[in-house]
Amino acid sequence: MAEDLWKKEYDFAVAVARKAGAVIREAGEKEIKVCTKSSTVDLVTKTDERVEKIIIGSLKEEFGEGTHCFIGEESVAKGEPCILTDKPTWIIDPVDGTTNFVHGFPFVAVSIAFAVNKELEFGVVYSCLEDKMYKARRGKGAFCDDDRITVSDVEEIKKSIIISEHGTDRSPEKVKKIFSTMQKILCIPVHGLRGSGTAATNMCLVACGAVEAFFEIGIHCWDIAAGAVIVKEAGGILLDVDGMSIRSVNCVAINQALCFGETPLLKNRLCLTIQGGPFDLMSRRMVSANNKKIADRIIKEIEIFPAERDDAPIQKK
Numbered sequence: 001m002a003e004d005l006w007k008k009e010y011d012f013a014v015a016v017a018r019k020a021g022a023v024i025r026e027a028g029e030k031e032i033k034v035c036t037k038s039s040t041v042d043l044v045t046k047t048d049e050r051v052e053k054i055i056i057g058s059l060k061e062e063f064g065e066g067t068h069c070f071i072g073e074e075s076v077a078k079g080e081p082c083i084l085t086d087k088p089t090w091i092i093d094p095v096d097g098t099t100n101f102v103h104g105f106p107f108v109a110v111s112i113a114f115a116v117n118k119e120l121e122f123g124v125v126y127s128c129l130e131d132k133m134y135k136a137r138r139g140k141g142a143f144c145d146d147d148r149i150t151v152s153d154v155e156e157i158k159k160s161i162i163i164s165e166h167g168t169d170r171s172p173e174k175v176k177k178i179f180s181t182m183q184k185i186l187c188i189p190v191h192g193l194r195g196s197g198t199a200a201t202n203m204c205l206v207a208c209g210a211v212e213a214f215f216e217i218g219i220h221c222w223d224i225a226a227g228a229v230i231v232k233e234a235g236g237i238l239l240d241v242d243g244m245s246i247r248s249v250n251c252v253a254i255n256q257a258l259c260f261g262e263t264p265l266l267k268n269r270l271c272l273t274i275q276g277g278p279f280d281l282m283s284r285r286m287v288s289a290n291n292k293k294i295a296d297r298i299i300k301e302i303e304i305f306p307a308e309r310d311d312a313p314i315q316k317k
């Protein structure tokens with residue numbers, strides 16, 4: 001019988017995600033709930049680092065030191081490289097929704113993905129305060145616990161709920177673009193705009209059909225790697241918002257754009273359309289949706305801002 005490739009790693013990832021979720025819940029009980037809200041909000045929780053160490057330690061113990069590579073949010077924050085090679089690689093966000101965690105806002109996820117030859121083989125997202133285990137293996141469907149999940153069949157943007165996040169950057173120019181995008185999408189109009197506070201959970205909500213699309217500019221590979229497999233295996237689509245293609249050239253408008261920057265009026269005259277490109281795990285931009293029609297419609301409204309690629313060479317300080 002053909003070997004069920006990576007099944008052992010997948011099953012172990014589910015078990016490790018559940019173990020990590022229990023540690024997060026316990027930390028919440030011990031560190032968060034026993035304090036007054038104002039003191040916990042200032043709490044710089046070490047839970048993220050502790051949980052990532054538990055996950056990576058368990059994986060190394062099970063599969064041996066040096067056999068696999070690791071890209072973990074906390075490890076990268078400490079200077080580890082964020083480069084996806086052909087080697088079997090774990091991509092880990094130990095606590096997706098850290099801000100939610102310290103506030104006791106009930107969406108906190110453990111996100112664990114596994115890639116080989118730069119292809120995502122499986123993804124596991126454990127929403128640990130909801131106790132929901134979302135999981136998917138390439139070519140084998142997507143599940144929430146033991147139930148098969150599929151994306152929504154809604155095609156009309158006006159019947160859609162779109163989910164996104166504003167991230168942690170508060171620089172005025174980025175905040176302006178983020179909220180200008182959200183305003184344009186809301187006023188298409190769509191049925192609603194939501195945000196759980198964790199990309200991994202947002203993508204699982206796309207996969208189970210609770211919302212039609214999730215997008216975010218500035219996101220990291222560890223936030224979305226597992227969710228990407230789950231959305232794709234649930235029948236959804238993943239795109240990069242890769243910039244503009246000019247449908248028709250208007251030289252005067254080009255000159256004006258070069259001088260004054262792109263304005264809404266100018267954008268129309270330039271007939272610029274933002275098009276979705278192939279999903280790029282490291283690009284810091286992503287749209288996941290139930291179908292291309294919904295994805296393309298919201299991509300048109302997204303105002304991109306620069307975000308350094310996750311795999312950009314580390315600048316020597």
Ligand SMILES: O=P(O)(O)O[C@H]1[C@H](O)[C@@H](O)[C@H](O)[C@@H](O)[C@@H]1O
Nearest residue numbers: 097098099165167168198199223
């Ligand atoms: O830094 P936290 O509080 O975890 O929040 C980020 C979260 O990890 C991502 O999944 C979200 O999509 C970001 O927008 C949050 O800033």
Ligand SMILES: [Mg+2]
Nearest residue numbers: 093096097223
């Ligand atoms: Mg995260």
